[in-house]
Amino acid sequence: MTLIEAIWERLRHWFEPVVYLSNNVLSMLGVLMVTAAVVLWIFLLPTLMHGETGNPYTGILTFLLLPAAFFCGLVIIPAGIWIRFRRERRRGSYPHDFPPLDFKNIKLRRLVLFVCAATLANIVIASQLSYSAVSYMDSVTFCGQTCHTVMEPEFAAYQNSPHSRVECVKCHIGPGANWFVKSKLSGLGQVVAVTFNTYDRPIPTPVENLRPARETCEACHWPQKFGADRLEVINKFADDETNTLTKTVLLMHIGGGRTSRLGIHGVHLGPGVVIRYAHSDHKRQTIPWVEYDDGKGKKTAYTSADFKPESLSGMPVRVMDCMDCHNRPTHAYELPERAVDAAMAAGTISPSLPFVKKQAVELLRKSYPSKEEALRQIPAALGEYYRSSHPSVFAARQGDIARAAGVMAAIYGRNVFPTMRVAWGAYPNNIGHTDFPGCYRCHDDAHASAAGAKISQDCNACHSLLAMEEPAPKILSDLGLAAAAAPAAK
Ligand code: HEC
Ligand code: HEC
Ligand code: HEC
Ligand code: HEC
Ligand code: HEC
Structure with a gap:
């Protein structure tokens, strides 16, 4: 007798009763769960590896439900066998001898057939289901409406914004497996919070570990591109009987992205420039310390008048990116x-x-x-x-x-x-300085360096103020815009 035969002889004594006993409903259910979980996993694997699509809820499926089904199945297979074993023993119907393990054994044939049929059925179902399930979970409907009340404010504001055709996951997760997995894990926490109704109202902002803008916004907004000044006309109606209309005309100096240091984008994001700031409140509205690294070896720290150096160690420090100004690119609530x-x-x-x-x-x-x-x-x-x-x-x-x-x-x-609990103005918008502190969190004419330089509050640094609350600004008629910018009054 060879060694292999000897081992088989031993195993046979184990397998024969197992095959016999596994012929019960509970164990069959276990087999079904295990094969279903494995097959679904294999079908989800490509999207997982890709990490392209994804939101927290695909994570619930792949990291929670499927493994749970898998292990549950693994547990109930032996449980079924055990229960059957006990029952047969009690009844005294437990056989002393088992049919041999070959395909003449109807119990074995049935078991193998069942596993094959279950796997096949699972493959057919999974190939149809998993793709649509994953794309559904990535969809705006799912993000915005499945957790209806929770996300309702963000969803409503989003629909009224320039990004209303951009999927939630494009900004909130972005490409790459790394963030995909991170978002899965935090997604589980969110589901628990929603299930047990322990989430904050309103949902707190800023989003603590939102992915850096470089990897999300800049996937669409080519940072080298910005440049031209942009004309902005702000209409304002007064409280009087005729709702008197005045216009403010600004020429916004948007400036060059990462190629020049001109304008608003250039100064904060130009080649080599890194701005770091410390904030003393959670919403990043109070900024006592700012450091400007010009990328050429010069760092300047600007501090507010009441800043105490020892307080710096206790404050979070952040590198400025798109979101520090454009914090409401899509959830733009109005006043x-x-x-x-x-x-x-x-x-x-x-x-x-x-x-x-x-x-x-x-x-x-x-x-x-x-x-x-x-x-x-x-x-x-x-x-x-x-x-x-x-x-x-x-x-x-x-x-x-x-x-x-x-x-x-x-x-x-x-x-x-x-x-x-989202009321008017619950979420500050950092672009501008009239409704919220915005740019003036730093540009308040009070942040000064040790040498006495200040972060500028010059009214023409960010925009040329071409007209301010004038009924009929001359500049608009000079540009031939007077009629176009007028309200469609009747
Ligand atoms: C254009 C990019 C973008 C898109 C698209 C987007 N978001 Fe956001 N979202 C943001 C930014 C930026 C913030 C807040 C940044 C900050 O202040 O930390 C945010 C914040 C949030 C918050 C936290 C509360 C708040 O308002 O600050 C929730 C919840 C949220 N988004 C849900 C969604 C949902 C749901 C969708 C799809 C319907 C979506 N987002 C689409 C960029 C985006
Ligand atoms: C999937 C692509 C995509 C991503 C990601 C994206 N955007 Fe946009 N964004 C657009 C498109 C498209 C428009 C133009 C919409 C239009 O003009 O109708 C736009 C417009 C804008 C505008 C101009 C809005 C206006 O009033 O004219 C700003 C500012 C902006 N995006 C900032 C951001 C920021 C900040 C982020 C990252 C949080 C971001 N975008 C992420 C596609 C994207
Ligand atoms: C220092 C604040 C600040 C930062 C940082 C910033 N922006 Fe802007 N951005 C502005 C302002 C101000 C405007 C003018 C638009 C306005 O007034 O609504 C603007 C305009 C834009 C526009 C519209 C351009 C146009 O021609 O109409 C886009 C798109 C944009 N920003 C994207 C980005 C992206 C992407 C980033 C990050 C790489 C970024 N911004 C970083 C302040 C900033
Ligand atoms: C976190 C602090 C911070 C915020 C917020 C901030 N800036 Fe700045 N900004 C700076 C610093 C620092 C400088 C560079 C000062 C220097 O020259 O050393 C600067 C410089 C500028 C300049 C060049 C000024 C000049 O005199 O040449 C412009 C324009 C500008 N910022 C526009 C804006 C706009 C528009 C916003 C709001 C949308 C804004 N900034 C918000 C920190 C900030
Ligand atoms: C650090 C940059 C910066 C400085 C300095 C600055 N502004 Fe602004 N200002 C902005 C931005 C950004 C907006 C928002 C434009 C928009 O609505 O898209 C704005 C908007 C305005 C508006 C329009 C307000 C409205 O009703 O929408 C007025 C008026 C204005 N600024 C006046 C001034 C005056 C006066 C000064 C000088 C004391 C000044 N600004 C200094 C960046 C600046």
Whole structure:
């Protein structure tokens, strides 16, 4: 007898009863689970290795559910065998002798057939399912709507932004296996928080470990490209009866990305430039210390007036990137004044309705018991205002009033989310300096270096101020833009 035969002889004594006993429902279920998990895993593997697609929830499938099914299956196969063994022993029906392990053995044939059939069925199902499941989980619908209330504010603001065609995962995960896995792991925590209702309201910002912009934003925005100055016309309607319109005209010096040091982008992101800053609050709104490394060996530290050097060690320090200015590239919540101005400039709220600016902002800013109440009361209150205060307008302009009321409800709807405690201005926007500290977190004319140099607050450093709140800026008529930029008033 050779060694192999001797080993087989021993194993046979084990296998024969196992094959016999495994013929039970529980063990079969276990086999089904194990094969299903393995086959699905193999089908998900390419997307995993690629790391291209992905969001936290594919992670739940690949890192949690499938392994769980696999191990569960592994446990219940022997459990089924054990239960059957006990039962047969009790009944005294446990055989002393087992049929030999060859294909004449019907029990073995059945087992092999079952495993093959289960695997085949799983392959067919997995090949159909896993791809669509993965792409579904990467989709905007899944991110924005599956966790409906949690993400509702971000989703609503997103739909109203220049990135509304960019998938969530493009900014929140980006390419590469590394971040893919990281996001899977943090995704598990998020699901636990949602399941047990322990998440913060509103969802805190900034996102602590958002991937550096270089690897997300810059996948689309070629950093070398920016350059031209951009003309910006800001329309503002006053609180008076005629909603007097004034215009501010700015020439934004956007400047060159990573190729020149010109303009806003060039100064902060030009070749070699690294800006680091320390923030004393979680939202990065208070910045007592800034260091400018010009890439040529000169580092300058600017500090606020009340900065104490010993406090630096206790503060998080961050390298400035796109997100420090463009922190709302897509979840861009509006303030009521701005949203109403924009709607009036577009003519969807007619600027010729008396006092409409004042009324609209007041109604939007009022507090309401619930969102449903707000969406009901705001349009009703606008109608009521015109009915009681301007009956002739009310009689003649039903259509305009109804349209304005609808637009106001929409503005409220996409910016205020009481269930998530997102009120007006809950999320600061760092571009600019009028609504939030923004650029003035550093450019406040108070951050000074040891040598006395300051981070500039020169009004023409970032933009040329071509007109400020003028009814008819000359510059616009010189450029032939006066008519184009005028509101579509009737
Ligand atoms: C253009 C890039 C981009 C896209 C697309 C994008 N986000 Fe964001 N998201 C950001 C940035 C940038 C932040 C906040 C950065 C910061 O301040 O830390 C953020 C923050 C968030 C936050 C934290 C709360 C907040 O508002 O700061 C949530 C939740 C979120 N995003 C969900 C989503 C969902 C859901 C989608 C898809 C519907 C999505 N994001 C699409 C860039 C993006
Ligand atoms: C998947 C590609 C993609 C990614 C990733 C992306 N963007 Fe964009 N971004 C676009 C496109 C496309 C537009 C132009 C939209 C338009 O003009 O309609 C745009 C527009 C912009 C604008 C101009 C908005 C305006 O008002 O004109 C800014 C600023 C911007 N992106 C910043 C960012 C930042 C910051 C990030 C990273 C958080 C980012 N983008 C990530 C594709 C992308
Ligand atoms: C120091 C703040 C700051 C940083 C950092 C910054 N930007 Fe900007 N960016 C601005 C300002 C200000 C504008 C002018 C647009 C405005 O006023 O809305 C702008 C404009 C843009 C535009 C629109 C350009 C156009 O021609 O209309 C894009 C796209 C953009 N930034 C992308 C980026 C990307 C990508 C990064 C990171 C590589 C980045 N920005 C870093 C402040 C910044
Ligand atoms: C974290 C701090 C910080 C923030 C926030 C910041 N900057 Fe700066 N900025 C600096 C520093 C530091 C310098 C360089 C000072 C120097 O020359 O040494 C600078 C320089 C500039 C300059 C060149 C000024 C000059 O006199 O030539 C412009 C333009 C500028 N920033 C625009 C902006 C705009 C626009 C924003 C807001 C969207 C902004 N910055 C936000 C730190 C900041
Ligand atoms: C560090 C850069 C920087 C400096 C310094 C700066 N601004 Fe601005 N300013 C901005 C940016 C960025 C915006 C936002 C443009 C936008 O809305 O896209 C802005 C917007 C404005 C607006 C339009 C506000 C509105 O209603 O939307 C006015 C007015 C203005 N600035 C005036 C000034 C004046 C006056 C000074 C000098 C005291 C000044 N700025 C200094 C960067 C700067």
